[in-house]
Amino acid sequence: MRITIVGGGIMGLSAARSLARRGHTVAVFEQGNLPNPFGSSVDQHRLFRHAYGAEAGYSRMAETAFQAWEALWADLGERLMVPTGTLCVAGAEDGRRWIAESAATLEAQGRPVRRLTPSQLAAEFPLVDAARYTDAIHLETGGVLLAGRIVELLAHHLNAQGVTLHARNPVTSIDPERATVTLADRRVIGADVLIVAAGAWVTRLLPETAARLTPSRQTLAYLTPPEGVRGLWARAPMLIDADGESGVYIVPPVAGTGMKAGDHRFSLEGDPGDDRTPDPDEAYAVLDRARRALAGGAGYTLANAATCFYTVEPDERFVIEPLTPASWLMSPCSGHGFKFAPALGEALAVAVDDPGGAAALTAWAAGR
Ligand SMILES: Cc1cc2nc3c(=O)[nH]c(=O)nc-3n(C[C@H](O)[C@H](O)[C@H](O)COP(=O)(O)OP(=O)(O)OC[C@H]3O[C@@H](n4cnc5c(N)ncnc54)[C@H](O)[C@@H]3O)c2cc1C
Numbered sequence: 001m002r003i004t005i006v007g008g009g010i011m012g013l014s015a016a017r018s019l020a021r022r023g024h025t026v027a028v029f030e031q032g033n034l035p036n037p038f039g040s041s042v043d044q045h046r047l048f049r050h051a052y053g054a055e056a057g058y059s060r061m062a063e064t065a066f067q068a069w070e071a072l073w074a075d076l077g078e079r080l081m082v083p084t085g086t087l088c089v090a091g092a093e094d095g096r097r098w099i100a101e102s103a104a105t106l107e108a109q110g111r112p113v114r115r116l117t118p119s120q121l122a123a124e125f126p127l128v129d130a131a132r133y134t135d136a137i138h139l140e141t142g143g144v145l146l147a148g149r150i151v152e153l154l155a156h157h158l159n160a161q162g163v164t165l166h167a168r169n170p171v172t173s174i175d176p177e178r179a180t181v182t183l184a185d186r187r188v189i190g191a192d193v194l195i196v197a198a199g200a201w202v203t204r205l206l207p208e209t210a211a212r213l214t215p216s217r218q219t220l221a222y223l224t225p226p227e228g229v230r231g232l233w234a235r236a237p238m239l240i241d242a243d244g245e246s247g248v249y250i251v252p253p254v255a256g257t258g259m260k261a262g263d264h265r266f267s268l269e270g271d272p273g274d275d276r277t278p279d280p281d282e283a284y285a286v287l288d289r290a291r292r293a294l295a296g297g298a299g300y301t302l303a304n305a306a307t308c309f310y311t312v313e314p315d316e317r318f319v320i321e322p323l324t325p326a327s328w329l330m331s332p333c334s335g336h337g338f339k340f341a342p343a344l345g346e347a348l349a350v351a352v353d354d355p356g357g358a359a360a361l362t363a364w365a366a367g368r
Helices: 010-021 056-076 093-108 118-124 147-160 199-205 207-211 230-234 280-293 338-353 355-365
Strands: 002-006 025-029 046-048 081-083 086-090 114-116 135-139 143-145 164-166 171-175 180-183 193-196 214-224 238-241 248-251 259-262 301-312 319-324 327-331
Touching: 002 010, 002 180, 010 025, 010 147, 010 327, 010 338, 046 056, 046 338, 056 093, 056 147, 056 338, 086 093, 093 135, 114 118, 118 135, 147 164, 171 199, 193 338, 199 207, 199 214, 199 301, 199 327, 214 280, 238 280, 248 280, 259 280, 280 301, 319 338, 319 355, 327 338, 338 355
Parallel strands: 002 025, 002 193, 025 164, 086 238, 193 327
Antiparallel strands: 046 143, 081 143, 086 135, 114 135, 171 180, 214 259, 214 301, 238 248, 248 259, 319 327
16 A cells, blocks of 8 residues: 655654555655654653553563664664663652552562662662652563664665655645645645654644644753763663652763653643743753752753643643544553554554454553
8 A cells, every 4th residue: 555654853764664564655755854853852862661550551562662763773773772771760649659559560570679778779779869859660571762873774664675754845735535735835745554653743733633632742861970980870760650649750971871851741832832941940841850869960951951841631641542543643642652653663664454353452552
């Protein structure tokens, strides 16, 4: 079949790869450069973790996703995930509950979890301000996906596999019934199947999705660690402070990347087309969260900041569903979709070939 994909982020490209492998003729239209630095997928890193609170569906999906990344590394000839392990800490009630639920869910799935007392936390992870936390778990699994590089290499790979990549080619409107897209020069491109993987811009092409998909401006802080601990950070796990009010995640500086902090509180504001200059107040607020989580936190300084967009679903679930018999919406974000992209792309390709599986795919993608 001829397949058109709108959006050249990790989701559109992953779906393109799986569909091309199944013998389809695939064309991807991307409004910006490919990779597009304004897309949600293009940053130095994204985290891969199994800990998912009580969300057993996503915790289980992480294992499927891990295998799907392995298959991608074989295609790309390069492994672009750096294993770090996962350290989750909490001191507030909601964070402690999330940690307890994560541990219970993982153990029920047969995955080992190590619970740490505050004194074990202090002894084993001196980079963390252990005095702030009552609960901690450590997982051997988890790591840092080198996101920007993955998107770049995947695009090259697809090009070589015969997928047609139309960069700097915005789609101005779509017709989901006919599976056509209209380009800025008014050309109408037809296909047998249309997939809309437009990230935070999705509501422009499909205004009805605005009821449940909200672009959300998020600020990231790149940190400079104090002298003396940089070597320790090279071997440190990703850190997830799960406390709702003050929580933060910290990405260790692996494989020549920067050390990064962000928080998982949704702004639910902004438009992905807005100026991306980061708001200094938002960047310093993230820095403060990171400083509170870290031993000697005052020694960490702001190296850089960035603005990136989540596409938020109210329950943080992924939306992959048929729009019509000939069209699909692929919107897995809420700030946690990257790790699943090759698995989701593969599952969507299977459902394109066998639409009878659509309902099961939608439920699985929603973590149910
Ligand atoms: C700050 C931040 C941190 C995150 N951290 C993590 C993490 O640690 N772990 C994790 O698993 N996930 C994480 N995520 C989520 C993950 O990055 C997203 O789920 C994923 O990148 C979404 O990919 P996408 O392809 O749907 O969107 P995008 O990458 O935005 O791709 C959509 C593409 O569609 C293009 N497009 C849109 N409209 C049109 C049009 N009309 N015509 C042509 N092209 C169009 C856009 O230009 C864009 O390139 C994070 C996201 C952000 C923003």
